[in-house]
Amino acid sequence: xxxxxxxxxxxxxxxxxxxxxxxxxxxxxxxxxxxxxxxxxxxxxxxxxxxxxxxxxxxxxxxxxxxxxxxxxxxxxxxxxxxxxxxxxxxxxxxxxxxxxxxxxxxxxxxxxxxxxxxxxxxxxxxxxxxxxxxxxxxxxxxxxxxxxxxxxxxxxxxxxxxxxxxxxxxxxxxxxxxxxxxxxxxxxxxxxxxxxxxxxxxxxxxxxxxxxxxxxxxxxxxxxxxxxxxxxxxxxxxxxxxxxxxxxxxxxxxxxxxxxxxxxxxxxxxxxxxxxxxxxxxxxxxxxxxxxxxxxxxxxxxxxxxxxxxxxxxxxxxxxxxxxxxxxxxxxxxxxxxxxxxxxxxxxxxxxxxxxxxxxxxxx
Amino acid sequence: xxxxxxxxxxxxxxxxxxxxxxxxxxxxxxxxxxxxxxxxxxxxxxxxxxxxxxxxxxxxxxxxxxxxxxxxxxxxxxxxxxxxxxxxxxxxxxxxxxxxxxxxxxxxxxxxxxxxxxxxxxxxxxxxxxxxxxxxxxxxxxxxxxxxxxxxxxxxxxxxxxxxxxxxxxxxxxxxxxxxxxxxxxxxxxxxxxxxxxxxxxxxxxxxxxxxxxxxxxxxxxxxxxxxxxxxxxxxxxxxxxxxxxxxxxxxxxxxxxxxxxxxxxxxxxxxxxxxxxxxxxxxxxxxxxxxxxxxxxxxxxxxxxxxxxxxxxxxxxxxxxxxxxxxxxxxxxxxxxxxxxxxxxxxxxxxxxxxxxxxxxx
Amino acid sequence: xxxxxxxxxxxxxxxxxxxxxxxxxxxxxxxxxxxxxxxxxxxxxxxxxxxxxxxxxxxxxxxxxxxxxxxxxxxxxxx
Numbered sequence: 001x002x003x004x005x006x007x008x009x010x011x012x013x014x015x016x017x018x019x020x021x022x023x024x025x026x027x028x029x030x031x032x033x034x035x036x037x038x039x040x041x042x043x044x045x046x047x048x049x050x051x052x053x054x055x056x057x058x059x060x061x062x063x064x065x066x067x068x069x070x071x072x073x074x075x076x077x078x079x080x081x082x083x084x085x086x087x088x089x090x091x092x093x094x095x096x097x098x099x100x101x102x103x104x105x106x107x108x109x110x111x112x113x114x115x116x117x118x119x120x121x122x123x124x125x126x127x128x129x130x131x132x133x134x135x136x137x138x139x140x141x142x143x144x145x146x147x148x149x150x151x152x153x154x155x156x157x158x159x160x161x162x163x164x165x166x167x168x169x170x171x172x173x174x175x176x177x178x179x180x181x182x183x184x185x186x187x188x189x190x191x192x193x194x195x196x197x198x199x200x201x202x203x204x205x206x207x208x209x210x211x212x213x214x215x216x217x218x219x220x221x222x223x224x225x226x227x228x229x230x231x232x233x234x235x236x237x238x239x240x241x242x243x244x245x246x247x248x249x250x251x252x253x254x255x256x257x258x259x260x261x262x263x264x265x266x267x268x269x270x271x272x273x274x275x276x277x278x279x280x281x282x283x284x285x286x287x288x289x290x291x292x293x294x295x296x297x298x299x300x301x302x303x304x305x306x307x308x309x310x311x312x313x314x315x316x317x318x319x320x321x322x323x324x325x326x327x328x329x330x331x332x333x334x335x336x337x338x339x340x341x342x343x344x345x346x347x348x349x350x351x352x353x354x355x356x357x358x359x360x361x362x363x364x365x
Numbered sequence: 366x367x368x369x370x371x372x373x374x375x376x377x378x379x380x381x382x383x384x385x386x387x388x389x390x391x392x393x394x395x396x397x398x399x400x401x402x403x404x405x406x407x408x409x410x411x412x413x414x415x416x417x418x419x420x421x422x423x424x425x426x427x428x429x430x431x432x433x434x435x436x437x438x439x440x441x442x443x444x445x446x447x448x449x450x451x452x453x454x455x456x457x458x459x460x461x462x463x464x465x466x467x468x469x470x471x472x473x474x475x476x477x478x479x480x481x482x483x484x485x486x487x488x489x490x491x492x493x494x495x496x497x498x499x500x501x502x503x504x505x506x507x508x509x510x511x512x513x514x515x516x517x518x519x520x521x522x523x524x525x526x527x528x529x530x531x532x533x534x535x536x537x538x539x540x541x542x543x544x545x546x547x548x549x550x551x552x553x554x555x556x557x558x559x560x561x562x563x564x565x566x567x568x569x570x571x572x573x574x575x576x577x578x579x580x581x582x583x584x585x586x587x588x589x590x591x592x593x594x595x596x597x598x599x600x601x602x603x604x605x606x607x608x609x610x611x612x613x614x615x616x617x618x619x620x621x622x623x624x625x626x627x628x629x630x631x632x633x634x635x636x637x638x639x640x641x642x643x644x645x646x647x648x649x650x651x652x653x654x655x656x657x658x659x660x661x662x663x664x665x666x667x668x669x670x671x672x673x674x675x676x677x678x679x680x681x682x683x684x685x686x687x688x689x690x691x692x693x694x695x696x697x698x699x700x701x702x703x704x705x706x707x708x709x710x711x712x713x714x715x716x717x718x719x720x721x722x723x724x725x726x727x728x
Numbered sequence: 729x730x731x732x733x734x735x736x737x738x739x740x741x742x743x744x745x746x747x748x749x750x751x752x753x754x755x756x757x758x759x760x761x762x763x764x765x766x767x768x769x770x771x772x773x774x775x776x777x778x779x780x781x782x783x784x785x786x787x788x789x790x791x792x793x794x795x796x797x798x799x800x801x802x803x804x805x806x807x
Contacts, residue, residue, distance in 0.1 A: 035681050042684050078685070147684040213692055213719060213788045214762075214806070249762075254722075267714050269430065273727040280726070287723040290788045291716060292692050294725075398774060400795065405773055423793075425774075443775045455757050455768040465772030469792060470745025471752050574775075664770070664778060667763040692788065693777040697770070719777075719788065 003029040006172060006182035007157070008164055008196070009189035010036040012146055013321050015153035016332035017186050020340050028157040029180060031164060031172065033192075037150030040190050040328060043297020045209065045245050045253055046146040047222055048330045049086050050111050050138060052102065053229060056306055056354035057327075060334050062111055063350050065141065067333035078148040080248040086141040087116070087124060087221035088228075089132055089242070089282060095226045096133035103136065113138050127218055127285050136226065143222060143245055146329050153332075167196055170317035184343055187312070188321040190328075191300040199362040202308070202323045204298035206262040208271050209255050213290040216250030225282065228256075237261055240275040242282045252286065254279050256326075260301075267294050301325045309335050310342055310356040313365060319343065320357050368394045368419070370626065371433040373426055373577060376404020378607025378618035379439030383418045385626025391435070393626075394419040396426060404441055405461060406615065408468045427716035427724075429581050435602055437625045438578055438590070439618075442608035444486075444568035445700050447648075448662050448670065449655035451547030456564050463566035464490045467497050474498035476563040479552055481505040481544045483646045484570045485614070488533040494566075495535075503560050504535055505542035507569070508646050513540050516645040523638060525616070543652060555651070570646055572700055573609045579713045596625040611639035653705055662705075663698040665691020670705075679708040692719045730798045735805065741796040748772070748779040748791030751804070758791055759804055782806050 005021045007014045010032030018028045030036070048068050050061045075081050090096035099115055106113035116124060116135035124137070163175040167187075172180045187193055191204040225242040236258075243255040257275045262268075272294055280287050302308065302323040312318045319342070321335050334350065341348035357363035369391035372379045379395060380402055386393040395402070395415065401422055402413040429436075444459040451457065458466065460482055467473050477500045480487050491501045506513070520527040544567060546553045551561045573589055584591045584599035589611050596604045604625040607618035617635035624631040656662065658671035668688040676682040679702055682689065688702070689695030695711065702708050716725070729740045734756060741750040748769045751758050757766035758779045769779040772792050779791040782803040791802075 035678070035684065038680065038684060151685060210722075210725070212722070215787070269428070269715070269725070270727065272725050276722055277726045280722070287721070287726075288786055289722050290692070290719045291722050291725060292694065292719040293690075293714075294716065295714065398793065443771060443773065446770070453761070453765060453767065455766050458769060459771050462770055462772040462776075465792070466749055466752065466769060469772070470742055470749035664761065664767070664776070667761050667765070691777070692780065693775065696775050721786075 001029070001178065001180050003027045003158065003180065003182045005029070005184050005186060006031065006180055007186045007188055008172070009187065009192070010150065010154060010159065011039050011041040011188065011190055012037065012150045012153070012329050012332040013324060013335055014186070014188035015150040016336040017188055017321055017339060018157040019153045020336035022156045024340065029182070030154060030157045030159045031174065031180070032159060032161055033163050034161070036154050036159060037147035040297045040299060041150050042147045043207070043209065043295060044146060044326070044329055045243070045255060046144045046149075046329050047086070047245060048142045048144060049222070049327070050106070050141060051327065052105055053305055058109065059350045060306075060331050060355065061327060062109065063337070064331045064334040067337060068142065068330075069140075076148070076152055078145065079152060080145040080148070081142060082248055083140065083142045084246060085137055085139040085221045087223050088136040088138075088226045089121070089128065089223060090134050090136070090226050091132060093133045098226070099134070099136045106138065111138065112140055125220060125223065127283055128223075129282060129284050137221070141222065143247070144329065145248075164196065167318070169315045182317070184317050184319060186319045186321055186339065190322055191298050193300065193320070193322045197312070200308070200320070200322075201360045201362055202300045202302055203260060204262075205301040205325065206257075206259040206265075206296055206298055207255065207326070208257040208267060208275055208294065208296050209253060210272060210276060210291050210294045212252045212254070212286070213292050214250035215252060215289055218285065219244055219246040219252055219283070222246070223282065238271070240271070240278045242278050244279055244283060252289070254286070265296050265298070267296055299325045299328075304359075306355055307331060307335060308355065308357040308360075308363065309338050310352060310358065312357055312363060320363070368392050368433040370394070370435045370437060371396065371431060372437045372439055372626070374404065374439035374441055374607070375399070375402040375420070375422070376439060376441045376607065376618065377406060377615055378441070378622035379404070379437070380413065380415070381619040381622030382437045382439060382606055382626035383415060385623045386435070386437075387417045389627050391626075393417075394421065394433075396421045396424050398423065398425045405465060408465065425718050425720070426577060427718050427720050429577065435604060437596075437604045437606060437622070438581075438609055439606050439622060440574040440577055440609060442571040442573050442612060443696070445570045445572050445704070446567075446697060447569050447652050447655065447704060448660045448701055449544055449546060450657050450660050451552075452567070453661050453664055454547050454549060456550065456562070457547050458564060458566055460487055460490045460566040460568040462568070463564055464493050467494060473564070475500065477502050477561065478564045478566055479503045479505070479560050479562040480566045481542075481552070481554070482568045482570070483507045483648060485530070485642070486568070486571065488530070488535060488538065490566060491535050492533050501535065501537060502562065503554075504538045505544065505554060506538065506540045507543040507649055507652060508540055510540045512645045512647070516641065519641050526614075526638075543649075545655065569648055569652065571608060571612045573612070575609065576713050576717045578605055578609060580715065580717065594630040595628070596621050596631060611636060612642060613639040648704070656705070662701055663688040663691065665693050668698075673702065673706075679711045682708075683711065694718070730796045730800070732796050732800045732802060734802045745796055746792050747781060747783060747794050747796055747800070747802055750796050751781070751791060751802070756804060759806065780806070
């Protein structure tokens with residue numbers, strides 16, 4: 001079978017790519033091993049957030065959030081879009097002092113943000129434990145239900161449920177024996193990419209999440225500790241951070257944890273324990289809430305915390321779109337946009353250089 | 366304290382296992398989520414003998430985080446529900462469900478009850494509710510007369526069961542009849558007649574509670590835990606007894622429990638009776654077509670039948686419609702989807718039941 | 729006979745009765761579903777979660793697994 005664009009992986013990144021190329025009038029096929037939006041996309045939180053760990057991360061997340069915002073009028077209700085805003089909580093005065101430069105950084109780059117004094121922090125989130133120094137609010141960040149978003153983005157693509165056996169530039173052989181060809185092949189298979197190309201510098205980074213029964217109104221914003229960046233961007237084998245998301249259903253999604261080297265997907269009670277204990281330090285009233293499910297997922301992590309978006313080695317027709325770690329829901333949109341420009345050799349709204357796979361020697365030759 | 370045998374579930378199978386294990390000199394613990402021993406069948410019965418056995422009641426098992434030389438799963442069965450218009454109305458309960466409520470204090474004195482569905486439980490429920498003062502106006506069994514007559518003739522092989530069946534027989538027992546639609550205070554049946562009732566008690570057979578066995582990675586075959594003659598599952602040290610290994614009732618449960626506890630082979634061929642029950646009370650296809658587009662399948666999330674028709678697996682239904690994502694964790698709608706679409710159950714993970722968040726924080 | 733408070737109103741319940749049975753005896757449905765339907769227990773044995781109520785301030789407890797106690801406060805307001 002022949003398509004214009006063949007996408008391996010039907011997660012949020014593959015689905016966003018599908019939509020971008022379908023909009024160009026191209027014939028798109030997605031090959032997905034299980035379900036559209038069923039892997040890391042379903043395991044994650046569905047937080048659309050601007051992050052400032054690096055200039056490149058900021059550019060990609062901001063552009064992506066803008067692209068999501070453009071879609072809002074079209075999103076079906078199943079996507080559960082809510083502009084909750086992200087409220088970063090400063091645990092102490094030292095963390096709060098670091099917020100001022102962050103504020104000018106965001107505002108100078110046209111992302112609305114505000115400092116919250118301790119008083120306004122508690123007005124905004126009355127259930128936070130007493131004693132925090134303040135907060136940093138990014139009001140335009142939002143929350144979605146990602147599996148339905150992925151299914152919606154992938155509408156119109158030809159979807160084949162199968163495992164991939166081999167890849168030759170532009171040609172894919174499925175485990176079921178079929179061969180598929182395309183002018184361009186996009187690999188958007190998260191951390192599974194290393195099963196296809198073992199040298200690609202992406203490592204699975206396990207995460208745990210827990211969800212409560214319905215407690216509407218208890219939490220209003222996506223709440224994250226400012227120390228989150230230390231957890232997200234440190235390289236320790238195990239870390240947890242306070243990260244709680246109110247869902248449209250009234251449920252609270254409670255995270256987060258990060259582990260390198262975990263080779264099985266089982267829920268680990270000691271990680272759940274650490275993660276929930278951390279969350280309860282910020283929101284004590286969750287202690288009596290009912291947890292109805294816990295689960296795990298694997299982020300596709302790179303060493304420099306930026307995704308791999310662009311040509312793979314010298315292959316003419318093979319493109320990577322992976323390595324988004326914990327930001328895939330947000331950055332799927334700008335990733336897809338970048339690829340359309342790279343393939344068409346046109347100028348993208350943001351500079352693609354920081355994300356090109358060729359920054360890693362393994363992806364160069 | 367380390368136990369030689371931990372038994373999970375204190376119904377007939379678990380109690381037999383506990384007594385036999387104790388008798389064999391094992392340091393034994395029995396755990397159940399109910400207030401006391403007896404399971405569903407002997408719920409609230411006084412004087413159940415458990416001398417020398419440590420026990421923990423009102424204890425929900427949400428994870429398999431204990432170790433013992435032998436773990437015996439005796440988690441019993443629950444009812445299979447099938448959706449039909451009106452099955453979510455407040456006067457519609459399970460058959461065993463209404464019986465359980467009566468045993469825990471629901472006053473059914475003078476209430477009119479229609480019992481509908483399938484299986485021997487219907488007659489047992491009718492008998493118990495009648496004793497509690499209810500007026501049983503109809504017992505509708507979906508199986509046809511031919512199956513039931515064959516069943517009756519085969520019961521000669523199990524004289525005690527035959528005696529029991531004759532004792533339970535009720536004049537209002539009507540084969541070949543099933544519910545079509547419940548409305549407040551009444552139910553329309555497949556014969557076109559509407560029966561007024563204070564309660565409609567309705568269930569379509571029993572299903573093993575497999576969650577713990579699945580969590581322990583025990584091999585499941587044709588919907589039941591696979592065991593050898595000693596009731597050992599595919600996992601070393603883990604045993605399964607009673608309804609988990611086939612819906613077969615009291616004698617089977619006690620024989621299997623005793624064997625697992627004592628460390629001997631199970632006596633008697635109980636699987637013949639299991640097969641006879643399965644064949645007799647096989648569900649007719651019409652029952653799987655009762656749901657209308659707006660009939661709710663997932664009662665936790667109120668997901669109607671129409672929303673699931675686009676899906677092709679349990680997991681897709683969960684992810685795309687929220688069917689099965691509520692606090693019962695798909696225990697009610699999972700088997701329904703399996704009946705309606707043939708989708709196998711999704712995987713299980715701890716906590717097996719919703720738990721207070723603080724209980725997941727290790728001290 | 730234990731005195732209990734249901735949705736702010738005092739009631740008496742029989743000894744050895746579960747919260748779920750006590751509510752049914754009083755004709756009070758145990759919960760309102762997410763789309764607004766009144767619901768009563770289905771399974772009576774802790775599986776279906778239709779009987780979940782708030783007991784003494786703790787939400788989402790299964791009424792069929794808890795016996796009434798003197799002074800207990802029950803609310804059927806949670807979703």
